[in-house]
Every structure is written in C-alpha cells, then in structure tokens.
Amino acid sequence: MPQATIIGVIPQYPIHSKQQVFSKETITSLGLVYVMSQIEGHNIYIIDENNYNGPVDPEGLPDHLELQKARPVKMALFYGGMSISVPRLYSVAQQYQQLGVVTIAGGKHVENMPMEALTSGIDIIVHGDGEKVMQPIVDAIIGKDGNIIEGYKRNLEQILGLSFFGNNGEYVFTGERSPMTAEELSGLKDPNIELIESIEKRWSTIPISWGVGCNHGCEFCAVKDKYRKRGIEKLLNQVESAIDLGYYRFFLVDDHAAQESDSSIEMFAALGDFLRERKPKKRVTITTQIRIDKADNDELLGAMRYAGVTTVCVGYESPIDEELKAMNKGVTVKKLVERSRKLAKNFYIHGMFIFGYPTFKDSKYKSDLTLEEKTKRYRQFFRKGRIDTIQVFNAVPLAGTELREKLDREGRLIPLSQAGWDKYDGGFLCYDSTPEGIDPRRLQDTPIELMERKYMGNALGKVLNYGRWINWTANTLGFPLRFSTSYVKNFFSNLTKKEKSFFEERVSPLGNIFYTPLKKAWKAIKRDWRTTFCNAVAGKIIGKWKSIYRKSNYSSILEKLRQRTKGYSLKTERKQYDALE
Numbered sequence: 001m002p003q004a005t006i007i008g009v010i011p012q013y014p015i016h017s018k019q020q021v022f023s024k025e026t027i028t029s030l031g032l033v034y035v036m037s038q039i040e041g042h043n044i045y046i047i048d049e050n051n052y053n054g055p056v057d058p059e060g061l062p063d064h065l066e067l068q069k070a071r072p073v074k075m076a077l078f079y080g081g082m083s084i085s086v087p088r089l090y091s092v093a094q095q096y097q098q099l100g101v102v103t104i105a106g107g108k109h110v111e112n113m114p115m116e117a118l119t120s121g122i123d124i125i126v127h128g129d130g131e132k133v134m135q136p137i138v139d140a141i142i143g144k145d146g147n148i149i150e151g152y153k154r155n156l157e158q159i160l161g162l163s164f165f166g167n168n169g170e171y172v173f174t175g176e177r178s179p180m181t182a183e184e185l186s187g188l189k190d191p192n193i194e195l196i197e198s199i200e201k202r203w204s205t206i207p208i209s210w211g212v213g214c215n216h217g218c219e220f221c222a223v224k225d226k227y228r229k230r231g232i233e234k235l236l237n238q239v240e241s242a243i244d245l246g247y248y249r250f251f252l253v254d255d256h257a258a259q260e261s262d263s264s265i266e267m268f269a270a271l272g273d274f275l276r277e278r279k280p281k282k283r284v285t286i287t288t289q290i291r292i293d294k295a296d297n298d299e300l301l302g303a304m305r306y307a308g309v310t311t312v313c314v315g316y317e318s319p320i321d322e323e324l325k326a327m328n329k330g331v332t333v334k335k336l337v338e339r340s341r342k343l344a345k346n347f348y349i350h351g352m353f354i355f356g357y358p359t360f361k362d363s364k365y366k367s368d369l370t371l372e373e374k375t376k377r378y379r380q381f382f383r384k385g386r387i388d389t390i391q392v393f394n395a396v397p398l399a400g401t402e403l404r405e406k407l408d409r410e411g412r413l414i415p416l417s418q419a420g421w422d423k424y425d426g427g428f429l430c431y432d433s434t435p436e437g438i439d440p441r442r443l444q445d446t447p448i449e450l451m452e453r454k455y456m457g458n459a460l461g462k463v464l465n466y467g468r469w470i471n472w473t474a475n476t477l478g479f480p481l482r483f484s485t486s487y488v489k490n491f492f493s494n495l496t497k498k499e500k501s502f503f504e505e506r507v508s509p510l511g512n513i514f515y516t517p518l519k520k521a522w523k524a525i526k527r528d529w530r531t532t533f534c535n536a537v538a539g540k541i542i543g544k545w546k547s548i549y550r551k552s553n554y555s556s557i558l559e560k561l562r563q564r565t566k567g568y569s570l571k572t573e574r575k576q577y578d579a580l581e
C-alpha cells in the first residue's frame, strides 16, 4: 500500500522563554512523540524546533519549505500544549496549509482556543487524549493511494473529540470523547523518541510518563482531566529503551507523580528493582513533580529514592495563607515549611512560586500585605523550606483556567495585541493589577528580583557576581572544615539511628560505621557545590533575561496601565482588538 509522509512539529519557544532555570536542559515534549508513535502504515518523522540542525530560513528558523521540498508530507501534526509557542505554531501551520497539507493540532492551548486555532492555520483540533484517535484520523484523511481523500471531513464526523470547519465552512465539534481508561493507556504503543530527526544535540534528559491528569483543581492550572495511569511495565519499557540508547537522566513528566500513594510506591519499587537488575552503565537519575503533601509518606519517599529520584519539582506557589486558599491549594504555610524541610532531607528541591496572586471583587480570601511585605515572606520561606533552586512567576492566566475567566470577567486581561501568547511564560505580567491598587511595573519586576536575590545575593553580591566567585572560593577553601564537621555529625547520628524503613535500608544501608557517614558527608558537600553551580548558571540566565526584557517595549505597556486616565479603558481596547480578530 502506498505510504504518505507525516511530519510532527514541536514549535520553537520564544527567545525570552529559553532564559529559564531549566533552559540548559535539552528535553523534548513527550505528548506529540506518544501520539505519533501510534500511527502505522506511513512514514513518520518529528522536528523539535528547540533542538534542530536542519535547513533554516534567513531568520535562522527551521525552514519548513525546504523540508517539504526534500520530503513532501500530506499531514502535519503540531504540539499545541504550550501557549508560549503557539504564535510560532500558527505561523508554521499556515505555511503547510498553503501547500495543501492537512494541519492538525492537539494540546491544552488549542483545545481551549479552538476558534483561534482554526482561523490561524489549523484544519483539525484534537481534543483530549490524541493517542486514542490518531490512527482513525489518519485513516479518515489519507486514502489507499497515499493521497488526501477528497471531502475527507465527512469521514472525520464519525470520530469523537474533533473540531474543524466542515466542507461547507460551518464549525463542527464531533462531541465529547471520554478520556482514556487505564487499560487503554496500557494498550498504547510505547513512545519512540527516535522519531525526532535532525536534532542538534543529544538529549540531556529523556521525558517518561506513567500517569496523566490530576485530581486537584488548582484555579490557575489548565490540567483538568482526572488522574489515570498506565501499567508499570509501560514505564519500564520507556526507561529501558532510553538506556539502550545510552540515556541515563529522566524526567517523569506526570503532572503530579505519586498521585495515588500506594500504587506509586509499587511503581517506584518496581523501577528500582528493574534498574538493579538491568545494571545500566551509569547511574540513573530521575526528576519528577510531586505535591508537597506526599512528604508525609515515608515509605513513598523511600521508594522514590530507591528508584533513583534525586530531584523533585514542587509547586509551592505562595508562602501566604490567603493566597494558598484563593488558589485552592489545600495546604497552609506552616505545613508547607514542615514538609519542605522533610523533602529536602531526601531530594534536591526545585520550588515553583507565583508572586502577587490576583484577587477579585468577590474574592473570599485577600491578603492585606504590601508587595514589600510579601517579598520578605518569600525570601524567608526559601530559607526556611531549604529549597535548592527556585522559579518565581507572575500568575499566568492560561486559556481554559478559572483564573483567566475571573480576570476576563473583570476586564483585566491585557489584550493579546500587547501581551501575546508568547508572553504567557510567567516572566510577563499579562493582566491589569491596578484595580487591586498594585503598580503593574512593581509586580512585573518583583519575581525576577526575588530570583536575583536568591541566586546572586544582595546588591554587593550582584556587582561581584557573588554566585560565581565568592561562593566558589568559600566552598573551595572551606572544604576541609565543612567536610569534617559534616562527617562527625553524620557519624553520631548514624550510631544512634538503628531502625530504618524497608527502602531506606536498601538505599543507604547502615553498613560500616565509618563508611556510611563518609558517604553522607560527601552528599552534603555535593549539595553545596551543586547550589553554587546553580547560582552561577541561574545568575547568568537572569542577566540575559533582563537584557531581553529591557529591549522589549513591555515596560511601556505596563506604564500605560499605571497611568490610566479617564477615557482609557482596557476593556474597550480589548473589545476593539477582538473585533479586529
């Protein structure tokens, strides 16, 4: 049977979004890889524009016209999960559409903005889990001769969970499709990372997935599907095939790994057993995202360490009780601190925060702290919580969230003509804070100042490039003293601590009374060095971000908000923009 060629595109992030603490990692988006791995009978390849060394256009961007000349495709699939890369997605999709290629997109952003996507170069939106329907979609579009079937949209009407403009130009939504069950998830083919071609660098980290969705309903989060998970063997397969390719660093991308504690313990234990049996050439390390309440479960923490989890990413969001309540986080600051300190004993912690969470006319919970007082709270919290690395964002009103709805209702969203989707990465204030009496420029600047302070120290530290020089020197000269103190401390605590949990015993057996404290002391030193290294890198990244921001005209947009006079209304401007659209 003649085959068609189908391309998948993971669109490039804007330059400012590449200046993030994790931007040095080379990692891809697993969603599109998973979806395209389900397609049979055709030639499939994926381009990740964020790690690409193929032909480029005069602006240095991947040249899809050249790609199409070299390898003509009938369908182009796009990853539309990240709002920040949506402008690039639409621009590439339009190029393919003009060439007669059928363009398809899925992911949280396009799902929540179907009309925008369908009028911006996308022919078909796939809502929900695309893996389930990808093959039927391909079969509905590509005929037995390998060409696009004329009037194929009629065939699509049979597939639930799709949006498109019908053959007569009418908007069609084919109806809700239920999310995939655990059995269906387990029945999927494993994702094949090698579908991604023309990569510039080897991946530094491989994304793996076990569960999808989340049962918590945080107001600002676009993840709304309930939690489900595939069979443990499906996760092990992903790890095994990556190890076969020589990869040893993983990111478990589940929105909230360890959502169900008991089954998660089982999964991490199985992963630990598998790795011990498989004996990879290098040590496997895993980073994952969990909710802070999981710190209460010692067995789970032990199992995570046993599996090779070294770093956890935690969405603390705020060290202010009223804000935590407003976000539906279901936790208090006191608990956050206790749990964070406990997590820090087991893992490196990457903490994610939102600064100045907005309140509304009808908000039940409002903090009356000033911006300066809030800043102080954050700084204290970073210390108390023993958090290794941080990211502080402005609240991002993502499409499909309650937060966006509320801001929209009060006419506070900055029009997309000024704060386009590319600004939705947390580095830019995308809503009007003046109704709360907050200067938007101060609110914009504070998160970056908090990160600067954490990574580079005070004003003197910034001038001297504190993170890079003073800390390196202090760590080097202080090494013998620090190591000896840590050794003695661990020696005595090891003597007194006799009982260990099942996993703890396997991760760090009591062993030799001299060797074990030595190992622990070395670990503490390693943490210091890691922190120093992160400070140096993060300090540099922040510097770059600030220089990009200064060159943009964004502060003048915020200044305009600040100086609002009678007669200027954000609501009116927004309406004008919507009318233009």
Ligand code: SF4
Pocket: 214, 215, 216, 217, 218, 221, 222, 223, 255, 256, 291, 315
């Ligand atoms: S922020 Fe995290 S915990 Fe909250 S709904 Fe989203 S994925 Fe779940």
